[in-house]
Each structure stands twice: as C-alpha cells, then as structure tokens.
Amino acid sequence: AQSVTQLDSHVSVSEGTPVLLRCNYSSSYSPSLFWYVQHPNKGLQLLLKYTSAATLVKGINGFEAEFKKSETSFHLTKPSAHMSDAAEYFCVVSGDTGNQFYFGTGTSLTVIP
Amino acid sequence: DTEVTQTPKHLVMGMTNKKSLKCEQHMGHRAMYWYKQKAKKPPELMFVYSYEKLSINESVPSRFSPECPNSSLLNLHLHALQPEDSALYLCASSQVLNYVGTYEQYFGPGTRLTVT
Numbered sequence: 001a002q003s004v005t006q007l008d009s010h011v012s013v014s015e016g017t018p019v020l021l022r023c024n025y026s027s028s029y030s031p032s033l034f035w036y037v038q039h040p041n042k043g044l045q046l047l048l049k050y051t052s053a054a055t056l057v058k059g060i061n062g063f064e065a066e067f068k069k070s071e072t073s074f075h076l077t078k079p080s081a082h083m084s085d086a087a088e089y090f091c092v093v094s095g096d097t098g099n100q101f102y103f104g105t106g107t108s109l110t111v112i113p
Numbered sequence: 114d115t116e117v118t119q120t121p122k123h124l125v126m127g128m129t130n131k132k133s134l135k136c137e138q139h140m141g142h143r144a145m146y147w148y149k150q151k152a153k154k155p156p157e158l159m160f161v162y163s164y165e166k167l168s169i170n171e172s173v174p175s176r177f178s179p180e181c182p183n184s185s186l187l188n189l190h191l192h193a194l195q196p197e198d199s200a201l202y203l204c205a206s207s208q209v210l211n212y213v214g215t216y217e218q219y220f221g222p223g224t225r226l227t228v229t
Binding site for chain 2: 036041042043100101104105
C-alpha cells in the first residue's frame with residue numbers, strides 16, 4: 001500500500017532564505033511522485049513530478065525536488081523564498097492500480113517579509 | 114490548453130435543494146476525478162471516471178451523484194445535502210493510468226459549496 005508523510009505541518013521562512021519541505025513515502029514498487037501548491041481558495045497547481053528518470057527534478061517557480069530511494073524521500077527545495085510562495089503544499093504518490101493518487105496532509109508555508 | 118474549468122465558482126444551497134456542479138476539460142484526458150476538500154485538509158477522493166465509466170466510488174453518500182456525459186464533461190449532482198457537506202469541490206483530469214502511473218492530474222479552481 002502507498003502512503004505519504006509530510007513531516008512538517010507548518011514551515012516559516014524569511015523572504016530570500018531557502019525553503020525545505022519534507023516528504024517521505026511508502027510504496028511497494030517504484031512510484032511516481034508529485035508536488036502540488038495550493039494558494040488560498042484556489043485549485044492545486046503541479047510544481048513538479050518524478051517519473052523514474054532523473055532523480056533531481058526541476059519544477060516551476062524555481063522549485064526542485066530530489067528523489068532518494070534509499071531514504072524513501074522526495075523533499076521540495078527552493079534556494080530563495082518569495083512572498084508569493086506562501087501557500088499550502090501537497091506531496092502526492094501514485095497508486096499501484098489505475099488512477100489513484102495518495103495525498104500527504106500538507107505543509108503550510110509562511111514567508112516573512 | 115492545460116485548463117480544467119469548473120462552474121459555478123460559488124454555490125449556496127439549502128438542504129432541500131437540487132443543484133449540479135460542472136467540470137470541463139479539453140486536453141483529451143480520459144480520466145476525471147471529483148474531490149472534496151475541507152479547510153486546512155488535503156483533497157479527499159470521491160469518484161473516478163475512466164473512459165466515461167465510473168471506476169472508483171469512495172463510499173460517498175448517495176446524495177452525491179456523479180455523471181460523465183462525454184469525455185470532456187463531468188457533473189456532480191447534489192440533493193438533500195447536509196451542512197457538513199460544505200467544502201471546496203475540486204475536479205481533476207489526467208491521462209488514464211494503464212500501468213503504474215506517471216501521469217499527473219490537472220485540477221480545476223474548485224466550487225466553494227455552502228449548505229445552509
């Protein structure tokens with residue numbers, strides 16, 4: 001069975017400092033992994049995805065994530081936080097049967113001016 | 114075009130009303146999803162359609178009735194809802210996962226539903 005654990009429910013950073021949002025997954029096979037961002041009262045936007053190609057994945061808005069199989073992790077990073085990055089972030093893993101996705105509980109990112 | 118549209122954006126309905134939510138995509142995706150999202154929580158899967166057939170129903174109460182009239186449209190019919198059904202309802206689409214999948218979902222902006 002698949003599951004996702006987002007290790008921090010809230011992260012607060014100062015503008016211009018690095019961002020690290022942590023995600024661990026559990027899967028019986030090599031999954032696909034995704035990070036989505038959700039701004040208040042909006043839908044979810046795909047930031048990046050891992051699909052068994054390069055382990056370092058670059059996404060939109062300067063975000064990156066590294067897939068580490070040995071650590072079963074898929075942490076999201078950004079070198080320098082911007083005020084517009086303040087939002088909710090979800091780590092998602094694909095299921096082993098068709099058309100199922102498993103969501104983490106989310107990390108709320110606050111950016112302090 | 115990677116857009117999923119949802120109408121209406123906001124809906125207020127009484128517990129005896131009947132209303133419908135609509136979702137549309139033109140990306141050629143043959144999998145479409147309904148999610149319910151409460152504040153500060155991740156989306157909860159309600160239904161999945163694959164090739165216009167219902168493939169997953171996550172034990173959703175019968176007061177929610179999905180419909181997929183064609184490959185671009187997905188509806189959610191609402192009847193006799195309860196106040197606890199108030200939430201953001203999200204529609205998503207993706208290519209059909211015919212093996213351990215690599216296809217991402219595209220989400221619409223959601224319908225904010227309030228049941229009074």
